[in-house]
Every structure is written in structure tokens, then in C-alpha cells.
Amino acid sequence: MSTARFPGSRFQDRVMVITGAAQGIGQRVAERAAAEGARLALVDRADLVHEVVAGLVEQGVDAIAVQADLETWEGAESVMARSVEHFGRIDILINNVGGAINFKPFTEFTPEEISAEITRSLMPTLWCCRAALPTLKAQASGVIVNVSSAATRGIHRIPYSAAKGGINALTASLAFEVAEHGIRVVATAPGGTEAPPRRISRGTPAPRNQTEQAWFQAHIDQTKRSGYFGRYGTLDEMAAPILFMASEEAGYITGSVLPVAGGDQG
Numbered sequence: 001m002s003t004a005r006f007p008g009s010r011f012q013d014r015v016m017v018i019t020g021a022a023q024g025i026g027q028r029v030a031e032r033a034a035a036e037g038a039r040l041a042l043v044d045r046a047d048l049v050h051e052v053v054a055g056l057v058e059q060g061v062d063a064i065a066v067q068a069d070l071e072t073w074e075g076a077e078s079v080m081a082r083s084v085e086h087f088g089r090i091d092i093l094i095n096n097v098g099g100a101i102n103f104k105p106f107t108e109f110t111p112e113e114i115s116a117e118i119t120r121s122l123m124p125t126l127w128c129c130r131a132a133l134p135t136l137k138a139q140a141s142g143v144i145v146n147v148s149s150a151a152t153r154g155i156h157r158i159p160y161s162a163a164k165g166g167i168n169a170l171t172a173s174l175a176f177e178v179a180e181h182g183i184r185v186v187a188t189a190p191g192g193t194e195a196p197p198r199r200i201s202r203g204t205p206a207p208r209n210q211t212e213q214a215w216f217q218a219h220i221d222q223t224k225r226s227g228y229f230g231r232y233g234t235l236d237e238m239a240a241p242i243l244f245m246a247s248e249e250a251g252y253i254t255g256s257v258l259p260v261a262g263g264d265q266g
Contacts, residue, residue, distance in 0.1 A: 010247040012037035015087040017079065019070055019128060020096035022048035024195045025147065028235040029094060029242050034061040036243075038092075041083040045069045046200045070097050071119050076127035084135055092246045093132045096147045097124035098167075099202045100160035104215040109159060117159035120202075122166045129174060129185075137181045145246045146171050146187040150226070150261035156219040164189075168257050175255030184254040186245045191261025192223040192232040227262030 016033050020026040022044035030042055034056050040063040042049050042056075053065040066082050068075035083090055098121035102113055109117075125146050136142030148171070149164040151157060167187060175185035207213040224230050241260045244250055259265050 009035075009037035010243070010249070011092070013039060014091040015039045015041070015083065015089050016092040016094065016246070017041045017043065017083050017090055017128075017132070018094045018096060019043045019079070019124060020098070020147075022046045022052055023199055025190065025193060025235060025238045025242075026094075026096040027052055028239040029096065030056070030063075032236075032239050032243055033246075034059070034063065039063070039087055041066055041079070041086065041090075043068060043070065043079050045075075048199055070124035070128060073127050073131070076124065076131040079128070080131040080135060089139060090132055090135050090142060092143045092145070093128060093136075094145045094147070094242060094246060095125040095128050095167075096242075097128075098122075098147065098149075098160075098163065100151070100157040101203050102159075103156045103204070103219050104212065105156060106158040108215075114159045117157075118163050118166075121160050121163035125167055126170060129170065133178065133183075136183050137178070140182045142183045143246050144174070144183070144185045145242055146185070147242065148187045148189040148257055148266075150189050150191040150259060150264045150266035151223075152189070152266045153226070153264075154219065155222050156215050171257060172255045179254060184251070186250065186253055186255070187257040188238075188241050188245060189257050189259045189261060189266045190233065190238045191227055191259075191264050192220070193235065193238050194232040195235055223264075226264040228264075229262040231262070233260065233262060 016038045021030050021042035043066045050065045053063045056063045066079050068079050146167050148167040151161050152165045171187040
């Protein structure tokens, strides 16, 4: 995707930290932000993030790759420190890490699987918000965009739904707490998204039998039925609202979760 600049870019010289940026929605957000002049810290625990950054740098984008495990406080803290070290500030944080691992009725989840879902889809956003806030407060400015999910109302991924419900609560409460510091906190709630095959798996086990295949298919069918268009959204349809919420065009929006799911309100 071209990253050619154009006059009046919304993010000209703005420093944007994007987590989960090695593929999928995070990568597309990075590509579009770069085209609008952003300076980027792209974060992922997969080394693919270096490949994404290399492609952007070749096109003249000021970008760095930061490889870290954001399921830990240490990983989140290191990302913000590296970003400030390189750019001197953070203007926008887009928390995009997360994703359901297992797809089955709630009673089929083991305690370990439940913990893994919460750790994957809630804790990276919680840690990154906490790690970025001292910098944003010192600047008396900044925007945090959390990527939630319409799956807060869905089947066969209840622990993931609970984690994303936590993202929504975090967004509302943190926005209330930090507004006096000039910081906005918002979220989008994507629905199902068509994307190229993942180059790094989320760890979802392959169905072992017809019952497990039926459980997996049921969540896909429910996702499509819950939207009005009967289809998944595209990467661009997910990235554009994220960048709108990050931009000054959304300057009077905070504490809100924007559904991006073809009519499914989540």
C-alpha cells in the first residue's frame, strides 16, 4: 500500500505507537497513518514487525520496530520508554493486541484457557495504558484508542468477550479520570474482519472432530447474522474508524466505544 504524503495530513509529525502491528488491522492502520505523515513505533512480539517497518522506512517513513511481549508490564513499559527515547514524545497510542484463542461453549473452557484469553485480550491494553500515561500527562495531551470487539455480545468465546468488555469499561473510566490532563481515551469495536491468512497463528487449535468444527462455525455464523450486511468487514473498513478516533476530527469525543460491525452494536 502506498504511503505517499499529501498536504493537510491529519497525523503530520505526530508520534503514534501501534501495538499488534505486524499483520492484520494493526499493519493496515500503520500503513494508512504513515500515508498521513505519522511517525511510527510499531510493536509486536513477532519478528515480522521488523519486516513491516523496513518496508515503510524504504518509503521515507520515520518508523521504528519494537519487539516486546505486551502481556507483561515489563514489555509495555519497555515499549513506551523506547518510543520516547527515539521520538521524544508519544501523541497517539493505539492498543490493538488481542484475539480469541478458543471457540467453544463456555463450559468447555478449562481454567487455564480462561486465564490465557484474559491475559491475551485485556492485559496488553491495560498495561500499555498504564505505561503511556506518565508521558501523556507530562505533555498534557494525547489520545489513546483501544481496539475492542463487537464480540462482547457473541457466542463460543465468552472469556474473550469478557476481556473486551473490560476494554470498554477501561475506556469509559480512564477517559473520565484523565480528561483534566488533556488526554482523550476512546475505542472502536470491530466485527468480523476479512484479512490475509495470519503469518503467525494466535494459537487456536485445529478442530479435532465434527463437534469442535461445528462450535467454530457457529461463532462465524453468529457474527455474520448479527450484522446487517451479512459479511465480514475489510481491513480498510476497520482501520479508517480507528484513525478517525485518533485524529483531531474526533477532538470532542472521549470515553466512547464506536461499533464498527455492520450494524452489530456489540
